[in-house]
Amino acid sequence: MRRREFIKATGGALAAWPLAVRAQQPQPLIGYISGRSAQSDAPFVTAFRAGLGQTGGAATGAKIEFRYADNQSSRLEALARDLIQLKPSAILAGGGSSSAQIVKKLTSSIPIVFVNGTDPVKAGLVQSINHPEANVTGVSFLATAIVGKRLELLLAFVPNAKSIAILVNPKNPDSASMAQDIEAAEHSLKIPLLTYKVSTEGEIDDVLLKLTDNHPSALLIGGDAYFNAIRRKLAAFCLRESLPAIFDTREFAVDGGLMSYGTNQTSAYRQAGEYIRQIIGGARPSELPVVQSTRFELVINRATAKAMKLQIPDRLTALADEIIE
Numbered sequence: 568m569r570r571r572e573f574i575k576a577t578g579g580a581l582a583a584w585p586l587a588v589r590a591q592q593p594q595p596l597i598g599y600i601s602g603r604s605a606q607s608d609a610p611f612v613t614a615f616r617a618g619l620g621q622t623g624g625a626a627t628g629a630k631i632e633f634r635y636a637d638n639q640s641s642r643l644e645a646l647a648r649d650l651i652q653l654k655p656s657a658i659l660a661g662g663g664s665s666s667a668q669i670v671k672k673l674t675s676s677i678p679i680v681f682v683n684g685t686d687p688v689k690a691g692l693v694q695s696i697n698h699p700e701a702n703v704t705g706v707s708f709l710a711t712a713i714v715g716k717r718l719e720l721l722l723a724f725v726p727n728a729k730s731i732a733i734l735v736n737p738k739n740p741d742s743a744s745m746a747q748d749i750e751a752a753e754h755s756l757k758i759p760l761l762t763y764k765v766s767t768e769g770e771i772d773d774v775l776l777k778l779t780d781n782h783p784s785a786l787l788i789g790g791d792a793y794f795n796a797i798r799r800k801l802a803a804f805c806l807r808e809s810l811p812a813i814f815d816t817r818e819f820a821v822d823g824g825l826m827s828y829g830t831n832q833t834s835a836y837r838q839a840g841e842y843i844r845q846i847i848g849g850a851r852p853s854e855l856p857v858v859q860s861t862r863f864e865l866v867i868n869r870a871t872a873k874a875m876k877l878q879i880p881d882r883l884t885a886l887a888d889e890i891i892e
Contacts, residue, residue: 595629595847598655598677600646600670601662602636603796608662610818611682614833615659618840629656629847636662638768638796640738643669651677657843660705661836663792664690664740671703678846681705682832682839684790684815685740687857696857704852706838708830708860714748714787717813717828718756720865721785723880724811724825724872728784730759734774734801736791737764745789766793775804783810790815790829798822802871809875820866820891825875826883830860864888 599615601608612633619629632653634646640663647670650658657678660667667681671692679702681692687707693699696707714733722728733749735742746762753760761783763774778786788794788801795816802823805812814820815829838858846852865883868891872879884890 596653596655597629597631597843597847598634598650598653598658599631600634600636600643600650600658600660600666602638602640602643602666602792603662604637605633605635607796607798608635610833611661611836614836615840618837618842619844620840636666638793640665644673647673657846659839659843661839662796664692667692667703667705675702677702678843678852679703679705680839680842680846680852682708682835683792684708690740693857696859699853699855699857702852704842704855704857706835706842706858706860708832708835713828713863714745714789715752715755716863717787717815718752718760720826720828720883721787721811721813722756722758723883724877725784728758730761730781730783731785731787732761732763732778732781732783733787733789734763734765734794735789736766736793738766739789739791742789768797771797771800778804778810779808786810786812788812788814788819795819795832798824806871806874811875811877817864817866817889820868820871820889823871824868825871825877826865826867828865829863831862831864835860866891 632650634650636642636646643666651674655677657680658670659680660670661682664683664685667679667683668690670679682705687693692703721731735745749760749762765771765774786805798814798819799822802819806823811825814824814827816832817827820827842855865887866889867879867883867887869879
């Protein structure tokens with residue numbers, strides 16, 4: 568009797584042993600650093616979490632430490648140092664290329680997955696798209712390279728435009744190539760393109776006053792993390808001034824902007840989450856090629872168009888991937 572009880576008790580302990588071992592395994596820690604604010608990053612964090620837990624695995628229950636610079640790039644290095652001291656299993660660097668560049672400068676051992684709209688090779692993040700070196704990989708999407716297409720979409724709403732204003736952040740690594748695209752578009756369209764350089768809160772307030780005084784026919788907002796962070800402010804201004812505008816992220820249209828045309832950034836953050844899940848599972852960043860988002864989507868806000876007394880052209884209705892009612 569005692570022998571049977573001993574075997575039963577031992578068997579029960581052995582069966583429970585794997586669960587106990589699993590319970591003792593440390594919870595993965597993931598760092599998340601962004602040049603933007605928690606509010607503006609909310610949809611991207613949701614997508615990132617989805618990528619982490621999409622197929623289960625160790626990353627599903629991971630703890631995430633968030634650090635936001637709130638559009639103050641001078642804070643990024645201190646935030647990155649603080650995050651690195653926690654020794655996370657991996658770091659997501661988003662909200663512009665600066666965060667990834669700074670984190671890369673500070674650590675060569677912690678895996679880094681970036682999400683940004685600049686050329687990662689030109690930005691110095693990787694030496695090769697297909698074969699990232701060392702501890703860095705990520706997701707790259709085109710944020711500045713399709714100026715001509717966005718202008719074409721704007722002109723569908725305002726075919727008799729007399730001038731179009733363009734917001735550009737001169738601190739963006741791709742600002743030089745965007746300037747070339749603007750020059751080529753102006754030569755082709757033969758419409759004055761008025762470039763306004765903005766990189767701070769004080770500058771954006773001054774520029775919005777100038778736009779109110781100058782009355783351009785439409786506004787193109789250059790792809791940039793700072794503009795993404797203030798997209799609600801820009802959308803509200805354009806609605807108040809009845810100024811048709813286009814930006815590169817869907818979230819701009821969701822937040823009341825007239826339309827957006829660009830790659831899906833929420834999908835980019837989801838992919839970044841999947842990459843970090845793989846890294847926690849044992850993959851090395853150098854084994855994960857940089858993902859280049861190439862699918863573009865057109866999103867139009869019908870309520871905003873109606874408020875601006877604009878009719879959505881049939882051609883754009885047919886082209887749109889989504890029309891927000």
